[in-house]
Amino acid sequence: MVTRKKTTRKRTTRKRKTTTRKRKPIRIKPKNRGKFTAWAKARGMTVAAAAAMVKRNPSRYSAAVRKMANFASNSRKWKK
16 A cells, blocks of 8 residues: 655635726616605605515515615615
């Protein structure tokens, strides 16, 4: 039986390049702009409050309203 000598590999930590790439702006169709805001205002709420309410009880609302609420809550986190 041949025994092999164990070689230890030198572990190197690679630094990731942190380049900021230019992203395309989000394009919302003109017919959909302000839809969720109008939906929230019709119920006497702010957009943030309406999004939180929809996220708490998603089964009460349609898929379209859930998607709009999700987009509204995600877009609040973006840097402007």
